[in-house]
Amino acid sequence: METGQSSKNRFSFRMVLLGSRSVGKTSVVNTILGFKEGEEGKRTGHSMKHQGVVGTTKISVVDTPGWWKEFSAYDTPEAIKDEVKRSVFLCPPGPHVFLLVIDADTAFNGRHLKAVTTHLELLGDAVWKHTIVVFTRGDWLESHTIEQHIEGEGEALQSLSEHRPLLELVEKCNNRYHVINNLKKHDTTQVTELRRQIKNQMRQQMEQEISRRKHEWLIHSRDVFLDLQADLRGSAPRAKPKLQSEYFTVVYMCVFWNCTGFLLLFGKTSLNEMYS
Numbered sequence: 001m002e003t004g005q006s007s008k009n010r011f012s013f014r015m016v017l018l019g020s021r022s023v024g025k026t027s028v029v030n031t032i033l034g035f036k037e038g039e040e041g042k043r044t045g046h047s048m049k050h051q052g053v054v055g056t057t058k059i060s061v062v063d064t065p066g067w068w069k070e071f072s073a074y075d076t077p078e079a080i081k082d083e084v085k086r087s088v089f090l091c092p093p094g095p096h097v098f099l100l101v102i103d104a105d106t107a108f109n110g111r112h113l114k115a116v117t118t119h120l121e122l123l124g125d126a127v128w129k130h131t132i133v134v135f136t137r138g139d140w141l142e143s144h145t146i147e148q149h150i151e152g153e154g155e156a157l158q159s160l161s162e163h164r165p166l167l168e169l170v171e172k173c174n175n176r177y178h179v180i181n182n183l184k185k186h187d188t189t190q191v192t193e194l195r196r197q198i199k200n201q202m203r204q205q206m207e208q209e210i211s212r213r214k215h216e217w218l219i220h221s222r223d224v225f226l227d228l229q230a231d232l233r234g235s236a237p238r239a240k241p242k243l244q245s246e247y248f249t250v251v252y253m254c255v256f257w258n259c260t261g262f263l264l265l266f267g268k269t270s271l272n273e274m275y276s
């Protein structure tokens with residue numbers, strides 16, 4: 001239930017959970033949203049959006065049906081693939097992050113990697129930039145760290161090969177991963193830590209986007225400047241009047257730097273507000 005605080009929730013924070021069958025996706029929904037009772041343990045047949053308010057942030061989580069762990073997307077029924085693709089439309093204008101759920105209590109081999117890769121790529125090649133691996137069954141790790149599990153998994157299975165499927169998967173997600181123990185739903189620190197990671201990822205992406213746009217503008221501005229130089233040298237017969245060209249270049253550069261500053265300021269303020 002949303003309270004009077006809901007009017008302050010200017011942001012809806014959106015995520016989609018993906019993964020093979022029975023890895024704990026529905027349990028993660030319940031852990032993130034703080035739901036005690038849920039559909040965990042029952043097969044999820046359709047993609048479904050769940051919503052809740054955590055702190056002052058409205059969170060939407062889309063749960064999806066799992067694929068068979070050993071099967072690549074080519075062997076998955078069309079109905080399941082359609083549900084996976086439909087998930088992104090359930091949280092318009094699209095998710096901020098995909099959480100790829102992997103169970104930490106079982107071996108992860110090359111076939112599992114292929115299954116994950118082909119299913120995620122149903123959502124496009126760019127999906128990896130927005131994905132965080134969430135390891136469930138953190139309780140099974142016992143005295144091992146998750147890093148030992150990631151590093152050791154491929155070695156244990158394929159001792160003669162350098163191939164480490166789990167490490168490869170984590171690297172595809174730019175080393176973004178998080179461990180959850182769904183048996184400890186009361187331990188809110190695990191969700192706080194996940195939200196912190198998501199926030200960092202979003203900030204990184206925003207900064208990359210700003211620097212990409214800055215770069216494009218710089219190249220564009222440089223072209224304008226070179227054109228202007230050529231005009232002033234009189235190399236082009238239809239040279240623009242000197243003063244007018246110079247004036248436009250100065251205005252152009254001012255607008256560019258102001259826009260960049262505004263975007264940076266707006267982006268950082270928005271993120272800070274979202275997670276305050």
Ligand SMILES: Nc1nc2c(ncn2[C@@H]2O[C@H](COP(=O)(O)OP(=O)(O)OP(=O)(O)O)[C@@H](O)[C@H]2O)c(=O)[nH]1
Nearest residue numbers: 021022023024025026027040041043044066137182
């Ligand atoms: N020990 C332990 N069990 C877990 C954990 N997370 C989930 N489970 C159990 O794993 C089983 C499957 O969990 P679900 O959340 O239904 O898995 P799912 O991925 O949604 O399954 P499908 O919808 O069928 O794809 C349930 O019995 C959960 O209680 C965990 O962190 N630790």
Ligand SMILES: [Mg+2]
Nearest residue numbers: 025026043044
């Ligand atoms: Mg489920």
